[in-house]
Amino acid sequence: MLYDKGLLILKRVMLAIPTFFGVMVISFCLTRTLPGDPAVYFAGVLADEASIQQVREQLGLDRSLPYQFLAYCQNILQGDFGRSLSTGQDVLDEIRTRLPASLELTLLGLFFALITAIPLGIIAALKPNSWVDHVCRILVTCGASTPIFFSGLFLMFVFYYLLGWAPSPIGRLDFIYLEPLHITGFYTIDALLVGDLETFKAAFSQLILPSTTLALCALAPIARMTRSSMLTSLESEYVKAAKANGIPAKKRVYLYALQNASLPLLTVIGLVFGFLLGGNVLVEKVYSWPGVGSFAIEALIASDYAAVQGFVLIMAILFVSLNLLIDIFYTLLDPRMGRNE
Amino acid sequence: MDKQPLLSIKNLAIDFETRRGTVRAVRDVSFHLNRGEVLALVGESGSGKSVTAYSILNLLDKNGRLAEGEIFYNGMSLHNANKKQLEEVRGREIAMIFQNPMSTLNPIRKVGQHLRDMLKTHGYANWSNLEAEIEKLLHQVEIFDVDRVKNAYPFELSGGMCQRVMIALALACRSQLLIADEPTTGLDVTTQKSIMDLVHNLAKEGDLAVILITHDLGLAAKYCDKFVVMEKGLVVEQNPRSHFFADAAHPYTQKLLLATPSKDASLSELTSHSPDYLHLPEPSKATTPLLQVKGLRKTYGKQTNFLFSSATEEFVAVEDSHFEIYSGECVGLVGGSGSGKSTTSRMLSRLEDPTSGRILFEGTDITAISSKDFIRHPLRKDIQMVFQDPTGSLNPRHSVFDLISEPLLRLGAYRSKEDLNSKVEELTRQVGLPSEFIYRLPHQLSGGQKARVGIARAIALQPKLLILDEPTSALDVSVQATVLQLLETLRRELGLSYLFISHDLYVVKMLSHRLLVMQEGKIVEQGMTKEVMSNPQHPYTQGLMAAIPVIEKKSPALAEL
Numbered sequence: 001m002l003y004d005k006g007l008l009i010l011k012r013v014m015l016a017i018p019t020f021f022g023v024m025v026i027s028f029c030l031t032r033t034l035p036g037d038p039a040v041y042f043a044g045v046l047a048d049e050a051s052i053q054q055v056r057e058q059l060g061l062d063r064s065l066p067y068q069f070l071a072y073c074q075n076i077l078q079g080d081f082g083r084s085l086s087t088g089q090d091v092l093d094e095i096r097t098r099l100p101a102s103l104e105l106t107l108l109g110l111f112f113a114l115i116t117a118i119p120l121g122i123i124a125a126l127k128p129n130s131w132v133d134h135v136c137r138i139l140v141t142c143g144a145s146t147p148i149f150f151s152g153l154f155l156m157f158v159f160y161y162l163l164g165w166a167p168s169p170i171g172r173l174d175f176i177y178l179e180p181l182h183i184t185g186f187y188t189i190d191a192l193l194v195g196d197l198e199t200f201k202a203a204f205s206q207l208i209l210p211s212t213t214l215a216l217c218a219l220a221p222i223a224r225m226t227r228s229s230m231l232t233s234l235e236s237e238y239v240k241a242a243k244a245n246g247i248p249a250k251k252r253v254y255l256y257a258l259q260n261a262s263l264p265l266l267t268v269i270g271l272v273f274g275f276l277l278g279g280n281v282l283v284e285k286v287y288s289w290p291g292v293g294s295f296a297i298e299a300l301i302a303s304d305y306a307a308v309q310g311f312v313l314i315m316a317i318l319f320v321s322l323n324l325l326i327d328i329f330y331t332l333l334d335p336r337m338g339r340n341e
Numbered sequence: 342m343d344k345q346p347l348l349s350i351k352n353l354a355i356d357f358e359t360r361r362g363t364v365r366a367v368r369d370v371s372f373h374l375n376r377g378e379v380l381a382l383v384g385e386s387g388s389g390k391s392v393t394a395y396s397i398l399n400l401l402d403k404n405g406r407l408a409e410g411e412i413f414y415n416g417m418s419l420h421n422a423n424k425k426q427l428e429e430v431r432g433r434e435i436a437m438i439f440q441n442p443m444s445t446l447n448p449i450r451k452v453g454q455h456l457r458d459m460l461k462t463h464g465y466a467n468w469s470n471l472e473a474e475i476e477k478l479l480h481q482v483e484i485f486d487v488d489r490v491k492n493a494y495p496f497e498l499s500g501g502m503c504q505r506v507m508i509a510l511a512l513a514c515r516s517q518l519l520i521a522d523e524p525t526t527g528l529d530v531t532t533q534k535s536i537m538d539l540v541h542n543l544a545k546e547g548d549l550a551v552i553l554i555t556h557d558l559g560l561a562a563k564y565c566d567k568f569v570v571m572e573k574g575l576v577v578e579q580n581p582r583s584h585f586f587a588d589a590a591h592p593y594t595q596k597l598l599l600a601t602p603s604k605d606a607s608l609s610e611l612t613s614h615s616p617d618y619l620h621l622p623e624p625s626k627a628t629t630p631l632l633q634v635k636g637l638r639k640t641y642g643k644q645t646n647f648l649f650s651s652a653t654e655e656f657v658a659v660e661d662s663h664f665e666i667y668s669g670e671c672v673g674l675v676g677g678s679g680s681g682k683s684t685t686s687r688m689l690s691r692l693e694d695p696t697s698g699r700i701l702f703e704g705t706d707i708t709a710i711s712s713k714d715f716i717r718h719p720l721r722k723d724i725q726m727v728f729q730d731p732t733g734s735l736n737p738r739h740s741v742f743d744l745i746s747e748p749l750l751r752l753g754a755y756r757s758k759e760d761l762n763s764k765v766e767e768l769t770r771q772v773g774l775p776s777e778f779i780y781r782l783p784h785q786l787s788g789g790q791k792a793r794v795g796i797a798r799a800i801a802l803q804p805k806l807l808i809l810d811e812p813t814s815a816l817d818v819s820v821q822a823t824v825l826q827l828l829e830t831l832r833r834e835l836g837l838s839y840l841f842i843s844h845d846l847y848v849v850k851m852l853s854h855r856l857l858v859m860q861e862g863k864i865v866e867q868g869m870t871k872e873v874m875s876n877p878q879h880p881y882t883q884g885l886m887a888a889i890p891v892i893e894k895k896s897p898a899l900a901e902l
Contacts (some may be wrong), residue, residue, distance in 0.1 A: 236444070237439060237444040238446055238448070241437070243400060244400055244439075245436060246429070246430070246432025246433055246463060246514075248428060251458070251462070259447075259449060260447070260449060334449060336496055
């Protein structure tokens with residue numbers, strides 16, 4: 001049994017390798033099709049034909065595409081993501097300093113979505129056509145139909161401009177505060193770790209609006225999935241049998257039904273996370289958040305292909321690893337996985 | 342002191358709120374039950390037997406409501422009990438087991454966890470004696486490899502094992518009353534016997550009262566002390582076992598009794614009126630076989646991959662079968678689940694390719710044509726199939742007309758609309774479907790009508806061989822009787838040959854001239870039906886015959902009808 005599971009997990013991990021390779025190919029090809037010549041940008045405005053050519057050779061852009069790809073792969077494996085053309089910094093360093101900001105935002109957004117969507121879905125499933133169910137339905141429809149940049153601007157307009165509850169939406173921390181000591185890179189956690197409650201509060205209040213924006217769009221699929229899979233398992237024979245056997249309602253709902261309903265839910269959460277990574281780019285732009293998303297947009301505008309490549313690769317690695325994690329989790333949760341095939 | 346019955350139900354009525362208003366599903370039901378008694382709640386689908394039983398523990402669906410009447414259990418009134426009182430009773434005083442044991446256990450909880458939930462919920466064990474208690478319970482339901490079963494998930498156990506576990510759950514808190522809702526439907530006859538024997542023993546030795554909900558009069562006759570027969574929400578008859586068969590007075594009970602297959606009943610005796618086919622002559626039997634099966638074998642490879650190496654485990658589904666079917670003849674194929682009878686039928690109907698062996702149809706080796714190509718082969722018309730699940734085998738979005746005309750359009754030469762219309766009409770008449778049904782959708786038909794559509798479809802192309810894979814197992818007995826008679830009529834009228842597959846020997850034997858008995862992929866016995874039935878040679882056949890509960894003898898009163 002355990003052996004079977006171990007094998008299944010191992011197989012799943014091995015399957016991730018070709019995926020990574022595929023991502024590398026795609027990110028490489030995508031950036032080569034970007035309009036504009038990076039050599040021209042890099043050489044500067046005043047450069048003449050000869051110096052542009054020199055830059056081109058320096059960057060290896062005069063070689064054939066397969067050669068460039070191999071060189072690229074070799075560099076990646078050595079941890080060298082190249083240098084950003086616009087900032088002149090190492091791309092990996094650049095991403096490393098900006099990634100915690102994005103992750104902090106995304107994870108908090110996902111967390112907000114989970115703690116509202118799951119209970120909402122459960123209650124809606126327990127009482128179909130009650131007011132909670134209707135609220136759930138309205139939220140799902142709104143969440144699914146509002147574009148992320150709109151909800152971002154809307155929240156900002158209401159809570160910052162009209163009500164003045166939220167701090168000014170510029171970055172991770174108001175300028176009157178000092179950055180907390182770099183431990184994890186998550187300002188809120190770092191602030192807590194050094195015991196600086198004041199900074200924690202400030203960092204957290206900056207986070208609320210952008211992460212709520214993300215949560216709003218993640219809410220819809222999670223709530224809908226919770227509701228429908230809870231309905232299925234609540235109507236199942238085993239829940240009925242548990243009722244007949246006098247297993248109390250609480251245990252029936254949370255242990256019997258929810259445990260079974262959590263399996264499809266897990267898959268959806270993986271998908272939603274990927275969705276949030278994409279949504280991040282817009283939210284960061286709207287809230288001037290110094291994360292990888294805004295970095296990627298700037299790089300894209302500047303035809304900074306090393307930076308774009310780095311961004312695409314890191315995001316893909318994140319997404320694939322998370323889905324891998326979810327698959328492994330699923331395998332551990334569902335005893336039927338890997339059996340009865 | 343125990344004068345008072347354990348359970349008494351008085352003038353029960355149950356309403357269901359539907360879109361078309363309130364429907365009274367059950368009316369004026371009264372019965373009572375003593376300790377150690379097994380009561381059969383008998384009736385066909387829609388009779389209200391399950392609803393009645395579910396109302397005892399107030400397990401009705403949300404739109405259901407106990408409208409009138411009283412339910413007393415051990416002096417306590419259950420009809421007006423509140424939620425908390427009901428939770429006390431459920432599982433502790435009254436427990437239930439259900440039809441589909443595999444899906445009534447939580448798929449991702451181990452058997453041991455189920456039992457622990459039960460014992461802890463009702464406070465019947467603490468951490469120190471929990472495991473000992475579980476072992477005792479599993480022993481009680483005759484499970485002896487306790488450690489394996491305790492740590493198994495439901496999907497790792499067989500249906501019979503799961504039902505035993507359900508019974509263990511029901512017994513966990515020393516319930517006094519067990520409600521068993523068709524507990525053996527879908528299980529093998531041999532498993533059915535062991536489960537019912539177990540329940541019966543528990544009732545007799547443990548003073549347990551049992552309500553057995555069933556559509557099978559044979560089963561009820563064997564295990565129950567008391568009969569309550571329901572039809573359309575009403576109790577039509579209620580008798581102790583000793584009087585039941587002799588005194589069955591109500592026409593519905595008589596109809597049920599007649600329709601239940603038994604050892605000595607013939608097909609024409611299943612209904613009170615004599616069926617039409619009796620005046621039809623037996624089709625003449627040919628001397629050369631229509632179908633010859635030679636050394637048919639089917640194995641399934643179970644591949645286990647480890648990274649780059651792979652190993653194949655072989656599972657033999659059908660082993661070296663030999664038999665013939667002559668034209669105009671009905672051959673019965675009997676066996677338990679997993680005996681390979683369905684695999685055989687799928688190979689004969691060329692839906693699946695055999696691993697080795699040959700199937701000769703009128704001398705042509707049809708195994709030479711792969712199952713993929715057989716769809717377009719002219720012989721496709723000649724071998725047709727009627728499937729087990731009448732609902733699942735009909736496309737829910739197609740009308741009866743579409744369903745019946747589909748094979749005609751695909752394989753028949755029906756060019757004009759009038760030809761097609763008249764052919765479909767003829768077919769519906771042949772299978773006894775009223776012609777106004779042709780534009781109905783499957784969900785608007787009853788089980789028996791759906792079965793008739795399946796048959797009409799199969800005979801549409803005038804096949805020579807019809808493979809009937811448990812065509813009546815999903816039907817009520819009285820419907821089964823008429824469908825079986827229809828099949829016999831069609832065989833005589835059209836000179837069809839049948840391969841009739843079933844797990845129920847007594848159903849098969851009524852139609853078949855010859856019998857094949859399969860066990861674990863092998864044909865262990867074959868011979869003329871009469872000989873096999875009167876003098877079974879193989880122990881497996883003997884076991885099958887012993888396991889199927891039948892009404893031993895029809896009452897003299899009934900014989901006169």
